[in-house]
Amino acid sequence: xxxxxxxxxxxxxxxxxxxxxxxxxxxxxxxxxxxxxxxxxxxxxxxxxxxxxxxxxxxxxxxxxxxxxxxxxxxxxxxxxxxxxxxxxxxxxxxxxxxxxxxxxxxxxxxxxxxxxxxxxxxxxxxxxxxxxxxxxxxxxxxxxxxxxxxxxxxxxxxxxxxxxxxxxxxxxxxxxxxxxxxxxxxxxxxxxxxxxxxxx
Numbered sequence: 001x002x003x004x005x006x007x008x009x010x011x012x013x014x015x016x017x018x019x020x021x022x023x024x025x026x027x028x029x030x031x032x033x034x035x036x037x038x039x040x041x042x043x044x045x046x047x048x049x050x051x052x053x054x055x056x057x058x059x060x061x062x063x064x065x066x067x068x069x070x071x072x073x074x075x076x077x078x079x080x081x082x083x084x085x086x087x088x089x090x091x092x093x094x095x096x097x098x099x100x101x102x103x104x105x106x107x108x109x110x111x112x113x114x115x116x117x118x119x120x121x122x123x124x125x126x127x128x129x130x131x132x133x134x135x136x137x138x139x140x141x142x143x144x145x146x147x148x149x150x151x152x153x154x155x156x157x158x159x160x161x162x163x164x165x166x167x168x169x170x171x172x173x174x175x176x177x178x179x180x181x182x183x184x185x186x187x188x189x190x191x192x193x194x195x196x197x198x199x200x201x
Contacts, residue, residue, distance in 0.1 A: 001180045002188065003133060003142045004042065005151045008053075008061040009034035009173040017090050020057070021082035021115065027060045034173035035064035041175055041194065042066060048139040051132070053077035053146045061173065062145040071145065076128040079147035080121045083114030106166065108149075118162070125153035134180065151176050158185035 009031030013020035027035065042065055052062045052071035055078055062071050085093055094101055104110055108118035116124075136142065144150065148170045156162050158178055169191055170176070177189040 001136065001139050001142060003144060003154075003178045003180060004045070004047075005144045005146065005154055005176045005178070006038060006042070006061065006065060007146065007148055007151055007170050007172060007174050007176075008055075008057040009038075009064070011057040013057075013087070014172065019082045019085040019088055019090060019093065020079060021086035021110075022055065022078055023086040024056050025087070026056050027064075031057070031172065032060070032064055035061040038065040038173045038175060039067070041192065042143070045141050045143075047141050047143045049136065050143045051077065051128075051145070053079070053150065055079070055147075058145045058147065062143075065145070065173070066143065069143075071143075074128060074132075076124050077144065077146040077150050078124075080108060080110065080118070080149045081116040082110045083116075085110065085113050085115065121149060122153050122156060122162070125150065126157055129154065129157050134183075154178060155187070158187060 008027065010028045011020055011025045011031055012028050013023060013025035015028045015030070050062065050066065050069050050071040052058050052073050054073040054075050058077070059073070062069055104112060111117050133142065151170045152168055155168065171191055171193050175189070175192040179186045179188050
């Protein structure tokens with residue numbers, strides 16, 4: 001089975017340099033264009049099942065990238081929760097909290113702001129990977145529309161090792177492909193953006 005993880009296109013929160021978290025920020029105009037460009041890579045793949053984060057930016061990406069698709073929405077696929085920082089400008093938060101804030105970003109630990117830690121998010125995503133993806137039968141191709149953190153945690157799950165997010169690059173509307181066979185995950189393609197070259201910005 002191959003599982004295609006697609007990060008959402010640029011959101012308005014991304015464009016404005018805000019913390020997105022669980023906010024309802026939609027895609028920007030560029031984000032919609034990026035999602036439509038991803039269709040060139042995905043359109044000929046016969047997906048047996050499609051999953052999607054229930055947040056608007058992921059839902060819109062799925063609709064643009066695979067028009068007419070009917071995803072299974074899951075809150076487990078959400079980005080890391082950033083608590084009271086959601087929707088706030090990063091510059092404003094940094095000015096208010098200083099060094100402790102930047103350490104929270106580095107560690108992906110937003111518990112001080114009422115959000116999640118990387119470990120908590122990892123457990124949330126792990127339950128999706130093990131209870132949903134790893135129990136599928138008769139599926140050859142599966143799509144998962146989510147977030148930077150969704151792809152990051154899939155990599156951690158596949159490797160069985162926690163990698164800090166800043167050591168990975170997950171571009172907007174990029175496609176990362178894993179295979180799962182006989183209980184073993186393998187990375188097939190990372191951060192594919194071939195169709196998006198003209199849509200970056």
